[in-house]
Amino acid sequence: xxxxxxxxxxxxxxxxxxxxxxxxxxxxxxxxxxxxxxxxxxxxxxxxxxxxxxxxxxxxxxxxxxxxxxxxxxxxxxxxxxxxxxxxxxxxxxxxxxxxxxxxxxxxxxxxxxxxxxxxxxxxxxxxxxxxxxxxxxxxxxxxxxxxxxxxxxxxxxxxxxxxxxxxxxxxxxxxxxxxxxxxxxxxxxxxxxxxxxxxxxxxxxxxxxxxxx
Numbered sequence: 233x234x235x236x237x238x239x240x241x242x243x244x245x246x247x248x249x250x251x252x253x254x255x256x257x258x259x260x261x262x263x264x265x266x267x268x269x270x271x272x273x274x275x276x277x278x279x280x281x282x283x284x285x286x287x288x289x290x291x292x293x294x295x296x297x298x299x300x301x302x303x304x305x306x307x308x309x310x311x312x313x314x315x316x317x318x319x320x321x322x323x324x325x326x327x328x329x330x331x332x333x334x335x336x337x338x339x340x341x342x343x344x345x346x347x348x349x350x351x352x353x354x355x356x357x358x359x360x361x362x363x364x365x366x367x368x369x370x371x372x373x374x375x376x377x378x379x380x381x382x383x384x385x386x387x388x389x390x391x392x393x394x395x396x397x398x399x400x401x402x403x404x405x406x407x408x409x410x411x412x413x414x415x416x417x418x419x420x421x422x423x424x425x426x427x428x429x430x431x432x433x434x435x436x437x438x439x440x441x442x443x444x445x446x
Contacts, residue, residue, distance in 0.1 A: 233266055233267060233270050236251075236253065240253045240254065240255055240262070241253070241254045241262050241263050241265075241266040242254070242266070243266055243269060243270045245275055245276040245279055246273045246275065247275050247276070247279040248276065248278065248279055250276050250278070252266075252269070252276050254266045254269075261351050350374075350379065350388045352373070352374035352375070352379065352390075353402065353404060354375065355437075356373070356390055356402035356404075357373045357374055357375040357376065359402060359435065360373045360376075360390070360391040360400060360402070361373075361376070363391075363400065363433075369393045369396065369398055370393045370395060370396070371391035371392060371393045371398065371400050372391065372392055372393070372394070373390060373391045374390075379391075379392075380392035380394065382423065382426060382427070384426065385422050385423065385426055387419060387422065387423060389401065389423065390402045396430060396431075397427065397428075397429045397430045397431075398429060398430060398431045398432075398433070399423065399427065399429045399431070399432045399433070399446075400432075400433045400434075400435070401416075401420070401432075401433070401434045401435070402434075402435050402437065403416070403434060403435065403436050403437060404437050405437055405438045407436075408438060420432070420434075420445065424445075424446060429446055430446075431444065431446055432444070432445040432446035433445065
């Protein structure tokens with residue numbers, strides 16, 4: 233893993249030794265993606281496609297002339313008709329989403345990625361520092377002690393004062409989307425029910441509005 237002359241994070245494909253570059257608007261995320269791919273020895277697209285073709289060819293010749301039992305045929309039929317159509321279009325429940333989120337975070341930690349954590353907004357960190365000075369808080373954030381991680385929920389908080397149990401969330405412009413607002417509300421309720429904060433504040437970047445939730 234290295235940086236090329238364009239300051240892009242790069243690595244070599246473990247199979248063909250082709251250079252793979254990671255170009256992301258946030259260098260921190262590009263570095264994380266490159267590091268993660270290197271740890272799991274991820275192939276380049278060409279080698280990956282070649283492997284899929286070989287794998288499919290091998291499977292098709294292996295089962296050629298074979299006949300499935302009646303029980304196996306029933307299982308396949310159910311999975312293609314009943315099993316797949318039964319939950320088609322069904323959204324995941326909030327508790328199911330939480331379990332998936334927590335499991336994904338544990339897998340990343342298990343890989344040994346050093347920079348384990350979410351992307352962050354430097355402007356939000358500066359705003360949190362300003363709040364700390366104005367209100368006498370001790371909110372920790374990505375650039376000051378690291379974002380507080382709730383392992384049971386799989387959530388990171390933009391700012392958290394553990395001593396006073398104060399939570400702060402910074403909402404960028406994209407949080408105005410209805411789908412994002414709904415996810416934020418679910419996340420907010422989960423955090424409040426889990427930590428029972430003395431105060432919970434949100435800042436809306438688009439409207440320049442700071443409001444207290446709890």
